[in-house]
Amino acid sequence: MKRIRTAPHEFDANLLFNEDGLTPFFALDRERKAGGGSKTARFKHDGQQWLARLSYQDSNIVNPGSETPQGTPFQIEEIKEMRLKVSRRSDEDGVGQQQFVAHVTPRWHGMQGEKQNGKRVEIPVPDGFQEGINVRIQGANIEFKRYLVLLQLAADGLDVNAHYFDDVHPYSNIQDAERYVRLHRDSSGPVHARDGPLVGLAHVLESDRSGYRKLVQNDTDGHGNKLPGYYHTVTLDAARISEAWPEHDLPKELKHYYAREAFQADPDDPLAHPKLGASYQVSRWDDTLRWGDLEKLNRELEEAVHSVLENAGLDSAPQRGGGAFVEDAYFQADLHEPATPPTTLDLASIQQEQKNVVIEYLSDGLTDVQIESLETLVTDGGAVSPDDIADEHDRHVGSVRRALRGIEQLVERGYGEVGLRSDYIGEMVYQAVADARDAVKNAANTVVDAARQDRVSETWARFQAFCDRYGVDFRRRGEDATLDLGRLDPNDDPDPEYLVRQAYKLWDDAKQDLARFRAATVTYRRPHGAGSNAPAFRYL
Template structure:
């Protein structure tokens, strides 16, 4: 199907070139010297006007090779090893905003390269294996340009600036990507479901995490730098590859998923693009393992992952990622660098199974609690909930005056709730931890609740009520359901619910489930089903008051 084409934002990559040894570096030195310090040119690329400038870059302290000859055998007679900077930008006549541009910092590389830092200390510069026998590193940093255009634009700019056409033809396989982001800009009155408390960003952060392993970071900031309240100002979920793999099977790269506004958004009119937020996904290179990297040759695969992540988040928030009429879509059309459109180029969004993951974790907790836990299991769970550090089976045993063997047996029987490795124990996920915490707290009230429930059920039975009616009364007390008879209609207060997701009928799934159970028990007790259907249902979900007619939720 046709899906939304996303916009490129930040990009950062190291491109390595060794096919001409240090030739490009010598060429840059000669061109800049001949032009008295800098050289400029204009060119056309894909029907667009661009400008390019080559100049010296502030010295980075690189030192000449020992003996004036590199390990690759190249003679370098320069006493000062300069570095060079290309500035390539869209012509100001075509880019009045001035943010569609990039820099390319060129540095020579050879085996055994050293530099002197500001403290006078001499350090060795890491050099990739493909440049050990001489070459150049080209660091490209830019924004608002299609990722695959950077190399083409640079090659064209280099030629018009005077470089040999044979330079910069094929990046070495060690070339790598440090940062890349894709985004869509949403109307501010449409983006709420993305950053909502039960939206996809928050849900990903809460669910896709082992309690003690991996990386997960959630930021929810609704105030800008001036203290203005901007709902959804900066909401992000940063997850490592393992965590993301739970929601995006086959994805390899860690990412940050974000909903964010420009700094000045609070002061802007809705007619301006920057008054509206972006929803994006960016590579998180810092979360890669020490031996891992994102190869430039895998750029297309990376971009596909970013596209799919953003589209999936938008879709999960209920936004149309295949709009037929852009004029009525939730996407902003006045963005300087993006015009919403659809095509077959982009990947189909993945249906985020965050609800499935949440329900699976709920069922695991409920099953264990329903089946009954031994005292040792309860004690272990209580300790894990209360202790945020590293906990071993021996720690659990010591904390609760138990034999460590008993604790290990208890943990083995709860492997769906807890994870165990390397002598450490943790709850399976942040969401499981929340549910277990609530269960542990509720357990302390269990005896009192059971006594009150039993007493009311007995009282109902003594009044001559049926067993079904006694069960109805007991169920209401056990779940905190309050029934009030009004002159016009029954009022049913289902109580409070946290960490819920919303279903198609406008009520959280857990609320709907409780209401349907209540209706079944009401009917079984011989009460008027139509009176129940016309009842006003009240509830509090994630701290928000809700009210609906029962028949709308029961249909």
């Protein structure tokens, strides 16, 4: 099925080359000097006219002397870093933003840089790289795969061997990339609406204390003008992205945004209309996006844009005219056949799954400690730890951890902190917790009244308090009794022997039938499925 073709926008990558050692850098330096500090060239690619300009900038790289540590002769007295600007000819690019700059620096093992205070530090070079160059490419409005070809053609035009840039080192990596479409301002409202996909992604997938996600909603431009949807973004790390798009794993920012001068722009000017873009977020994961992953990058970014469009009810494959789309200098609003089947963003299904989970837990019933934990999570806006919850409700931290493990589909734990899995779950749980809290209070009042009527002793109250504190469930059915210790993690929770002995002591203090306690069944479970069912006397 054909769909709208997204356009490339910003791009940033580090390309490493070491097949020819430092020779490419020496060649660029030679041509720069031959031109008196700079040199220009013209070339064609795919029927387009391009300009290349080689210049330089100062460097803090420490000169290695007559040769590098690897033994390569080094005859440059003052190291300059090369800057190669490649741009479309102005008569073909009226906007003047289809261009990139390649910043070329030498690399060798053991190289150093000198700070402003004179201190020298080693510049890291990949293991096994030996010698070569790093080419930092930063550009916009060029198809990502064209950057390497344009770099080679620019080098050739400057009398530098283009084959120096044939073999991209496997450690080459991508730092930033965005693909976008431009929407008519009268059609883009559903994208940034309060019930639209951008808010929905943050709302359904967001958790205050797990991973990274951020929602920005700014409807005022830099001049103070009100412009709905001026800058709305949602940023999701790799874990959250995979929840929305199971086949994706690159962290992304989805954004609906206008140009700075959009408010004053003529309606016929493309800049009067917003962009919808998806960009790769390098800082939101611990992995590396390699140059060899370009196809994956293009696919994920385009699929993200398409699925947001469709979730907002906009046709991503208009058959007549431009539909909701507005062409600009770099976005042609044409259709193409994607290489992979379309993916969907089904936020409604994610919401329903979360709703089902909440309903399941509520229907099964929550323990007092679970209710207290959820109450803290839905009312607290900062980082919360199991210790915080235990302190707030005078519980043993082990019982809190056991309670949290019992509702693991509602909460997320990690690095000593815990939070609800999403704002959507939080909203559903909030009222349920409030209702449960009222029910618990009413039940507690009933128990207190009954205790007073039956003159329940203070020692029996201490036994009940112990059970509450450690999450112990004591049940009596006829002549049988069960002491359920719950799920005990040997790394976090007290030993079962300790719990049984303490309970036995308090039972004895309360003048209860010791034989009945000793005959009671003690049950508990371990994290990996093991557990125990044994008479209490075996623990005494």
